[in-house]
Amino acid sequence: MRCTDGRSDGRTVGQSRRMWASLGVVVGFLTLCPPDRLAGQTIAITGATIYPVSGPKIERGTVLVRDGRIVAVGADVAIPGDARRIDGGGKVVTPGFFHAQSALGLGVGRSLAEESDEEYTAIGGTTDGGQSGEINASFNVLAGVDPNGIAFPVARMGGITTAVVMPSGGLIAGQAIVLRLAGHSSGEMLVRSPVGMVVDLSDGSRSAGGGSRAGALARLRSVLQDAAELRRRPADWSQNRIQPLGAPARELEALYPVLDGSLPVYVQARRQSDIENAVQLAQEFRLRLIIRGGTEAWRVAGVLASARVPVVLDSRDNIPSFDGLQARSDNAALLREAGVTVILAGQDPGGQMNLRFEAGHAVRNGMQWEDALAAVTIAPAEAFGLGQEMGSLAPGKAADLVLWSGDPFEFSTGAELVLIRGQEVPLTSRMTELRERYRTLPPRY
Amino acid sequence: MTRRLFPGLLLLPLLGCASAAHSAQPSPSASAGGSQSWSRAQYPSTYQRRADAPVLIRNATIMTAAGPELSGASLLIQDGKIVAVGRDLAAPAGARVVDGTGKFVTPGLIDTHSHLGVYSAPGTFAEGDGNEATNPVTAQVWAEHSFWPQDPQIPLAIAGGVTIIQALPGSANLIGGRSATLRLVPSRTVQEMKLPGAPYGLKMACGENPKRVYQNRGPSTRMGNMAGYREAFIRAERYRERWDEWLANRRGTAPERDLQLETLAEVLRGRILVHNHCYRGDEMAQMLDLAREFGFTIRSFHHVVEGYKVADLLAREGTAASVWADWWGFKMESLDGVPENAALLQAAGARTIIHSDSPEGIQRLNQEAAKAMYAGNRAGIPVTREQAIRWITANPAWALGIDQTTGTLEPGKAADVVLWSGDPFSVYSRAEQVYNDGWLVFDRNDPTRQPRTDFHLGQTAPGVGR
Structure with a gap:
């Protein structure tokens, strides 16, 4: 042919x-x-x-x-x-719009990335987004992506051209990838893999820490230390002359690019203290950090701005929970005013096609229109290391674009x-x- | 965002508010039996309208939900009632005059499907009071007995322009229990929120949820679901006969009360309205057959993700369709959701309603309606603005059996009114003022008119959340 x-x-x-x-x-x-x-x-x-x-x-x-x-x-x-x-x-x-947290292709249906209530993120029994353990750093979702997933064309109709596809579950869920929403195979759709190491420091991480947030944080720290140790002393490890490690070697090896700062840690944190812990850990290990959730991020906007940590949030996240009592509708606007890079991407029950309305909602609650547009285009592209390739209509970039009948x-x-x-x-x-x-x-x- | 299990799982039985006048809820008339429990007031409403100054909103675009959109028009509220809608209205003495230039006015929004108060924030197990998932048939439970008036989600819904909700039990059960129709006004008790005169609803559920929840004890199939409803209503028929016969003759001791059958008998008498969670079109046809078998009507199907497949049937039967704008793909029975569902239902002549089933969605019912209207229009399915505003006002009022007193901006109706910063069908508009029964319950520009619950005190800053 x-x-x-x-x-x-x-x-x-x-x-x-x-x-x-x-x-x-x-x-x-x-x-x-x-x-x-x-x-x-x-x-x-x-x-x-x-x-x-x-x-x-x-x-x-x-x-x-x-x-x-x-x-x-x-x-x-x-x-x-x-x-x-x-x-x-x-x-x-x-x-084209860039959706920064999805499970597109990893389940039949709308395939949201939310970690809790996973059975409602896609059709029950069809999901390929998670592993059962707590430390799954070597797990990469790519092989589980169904390029024929019915949510891809739906997302495209909402002007989404690129999406982060991410694993869920566990303290370290594994490696997220970026797909363009066109192509015959997942290989053809693939833009980059991996683009982030998905970590949970929110309420859901307690079990990984033996029942507490502090325990989860300590465990994450020790896993990172073990990875550094293994990397420093591979010969000692192969001769059993090293302390027992907190995770299998293949999981620790998968964290090397994280320790290098070449692969961002994509950390779910909603409560102020969890966000602060993530920032501190990132500084301690010199990690590149992206916060996901960020319900109370507005309370530490200055910290996030000076540490240059982008925040991926849902502009409609305003219901108080014990994982984020200070939820408020103008979170995005407050963060932006403080100079934080804001990325808009929520878990809309209608699916990724509604990302544009999440941006509209952020504007409704005080964000500048142009900032909201950046928050679904160049901001996620840059945060995931693809700012040279996409996210704006600059000459030389990939021609991912949308013609809208009016205000998108x-x-x-x-x-x-x-x-x-x-x-x-x-x-x-x-x-x-x-x-x-x-x-x-x-x-x- | 931890509520994802609601779509389908939760129905709260709400009490339709029984006013004192309507409070003899067990069907038997109150005059018989003297001191018997069935003849006493059944958890009556203690709602009282809050007095507030008369209000004249001037020079706004008014969407009455009862006729064409009026531009440059005024609305006069006094003593909790809408007095007039039109031009050149004079402000009575002491009236608050509101400049509506560039703004829009609609009836207060009404949600036929809410779990506020029964699945309250902050979302702990301790507050998971929406599903009595201990038996597939729990017609005996009432959502109002779970309802927590301090749910911090309530002020958020008020700030979204919602004035009345039906709080429902979840959808774990075939028959989940009674609903309650409530005014969203800050209150210490649910009784103070119950809308006087509103009938009760009964929550029923089709499909995946009951068969999943009860898979080990049954029903575990859709045919099992169907048998479960039929068995319950067969018992209810017998119960109703026994009571009706006794009430006619008053001979001997009154039959023993059975709370479950009492509610179902009221459904058979047409005094409790059936609200039926049902996704698939073919299943709705089965439920309509069930209703025919026992001689009741289904007032509204809820969720109705496949409503567009049987829109003609729903129009013919007169059963309302309470739908989301575009939720889809989170369970098999929601796989076939389309954004044009509401528009196709409307075009077929079915009574169409946008509901929330969500503490997030309830804050934006106007936007969900807009999304569904425009999705239809883009696909060449004509829906007018006048029709779409009825999806969240007049039509839900009908589904709850309260359309005689609210749901439109017509003289004599309750002053349930929202003033919007702009077109309520724009993503950028917000509710500026919300009047509930004539009381200014929320004003975006007045911190003293921004209710906070007990839960907010000392742990969230004022203004947080909206």
Whole structure:
């Protein structure tokens, strides 16, 4: 089967969308082609309001994409004759959104990443996100990802082009990865693995510490010390001339990049003291730290800002629990005002497609609109070490972008065109097929 | 965010508030039997309206939920009632005049499906009072007897513009118990929150939850579920007959009270409204058959994730559909959720409601309605703003049997009113003022009108949470 470079004519978005829907078989052919061959088209979106994130808003601007990369963004961009032109008049272009905590592909259904009540994060009995032990540093979720997971197309319809896919369970749950939300196999979807070591220092970690938070923290510290010790004295270890280690060697070895500071620790911490403990531990071992949850982070905003620790939070987390009594709706705004890098990513019951409304909610509660946009694009990209590759519409970056019918944070708008590495992805899903089947009753089976 | 097990698991039986006038809850009339327990007031409402100044909201966009949206209009509230909606209204003496320029006014929001107070924050086991998961049929339990008025989630819901909720038992059981319809006003006791005159509801549940919870003792299948409902209502029919016969003749001793059957008999008499947690379309058809077999009606299905598959059936039967905007994919029976569900139900003529089943979602019912409306519109399914506002006001009022007194902004109705900073269907808008029965219970710009529960004192700062 010959590989095709995709469409390069002037077909409209609607036409091409219909084509995708009706020619599903083509997808199968295309996916046999190496990714770089897929990326061979030129697209110009013209006349749109463009939020590059890397620079100020551009009115009636053009985004030019070629070979899967952003080539130019501006008010005056020369458009090559072979470019497919898309009229963006009255519409909005942003970078594709980056969801910083998901279990996409690791379970059937919406596949949220929340660690508690795991049976409600996806269909019970279908999840591949967790290991039973407490120290699972060598566990990487990639092999468990189902690239055909039905939540991927749903997330794309919400303008999500990239997602962190993470393990759950245990004190050290294992290694998170980043996927782009298009591709025939998990290998093709993979952007980077690993991108973070997932750790829990919240309420849920108590059991790992023999029943207390302090115990969990002490255990984490001793595991890190053991990893450093093993690394220093591999010969002694192989000759049994070393104290017994707190975890199998393969788990400790998996922590070396964490000790190097090359792999961030992605720590769930909600209570102020847990956040402070995480920051202290990171300073002690010179770790790169990303806080997840961060319910009471606003109380230590200055600490987080000066330690340059990004916080991934749910802008709607405002219900008090004993894991975070000081929950408040303006957490994101307060952190941002203090100079903390805020990343918005929650556990929406509708799934990742609603990330844009989480951003809207943060704005509703005092965050600047542009900061909220950064919080779902460049901020997560940079936190997970991918800021050079994605997260803004700067020339040379991957052409992951969305054409919205209007303000992407509003309910009244929708994604009209989603490009992932310069390729238009179909804005259809199992949901749209169900809707069409039952649009008129009785249905036709 | 630890409440994920609610969707489906929790139903609280709430008491529909029985006012003193409606308090002889066991069906037998209060005149018979003298000192018998069944003839005494059954946990009556002690709700009292808080007096507040008259209010004139001027020059706002008013969404009455009873007609077209009115721009540049005014709303007058006095003595707990809506007096007038229109232009050129004069402020009575002593009235608080509110400039509504650029703002919107809607009825107070009503949630048909809440577990506030029975699954309270901070979410400890000690407060997990929503499921009496000890038997598949627990029609004898009442959600109000679990309800904790100091649940710190209550002020959050109030700040979201909610004035009335149905607090339900969870969905572990086939028949979970009675619900309560409550005004969201700070109170020491649940009795003070019970909406006078509101009928009780009965929580029933289909599908995965009961069969999972009782898999070792039964029911463990959907057919087992069905047999369980039928057995319960067969006993209820017999019980009702015995009582009705005795009440007619008053001969001999009154039959022995059975709390479980007493509630089910009231369902058969049509005095308690059935609220049925049910996801799958085919299962809703089964439940409608069950209701026909025993001669009761199902007032509202809840969750109804596959409502769009049987929207014509629900419209024909007159059973309301209380749905989420877009929850899906957390259990098999929710796999087929679509964001256009509410719009397709509305288009088919079914009475459509957006409910929360969530302490987070209840804070944003207006936004959930907006999401569902626009999802429909984007897919070419016409839903008007006038229809969508009814999803969270007039239609839930009907489902709770309280639409004669609230749910729309019409003269004579209770002054359950929300003033929004902007279009309630925008992500950026917030409730600025919430009037519950004419009382300004929440004002975003007035710290003295921002209720805090006992739980908040000494451990969360004022303003935290909203």
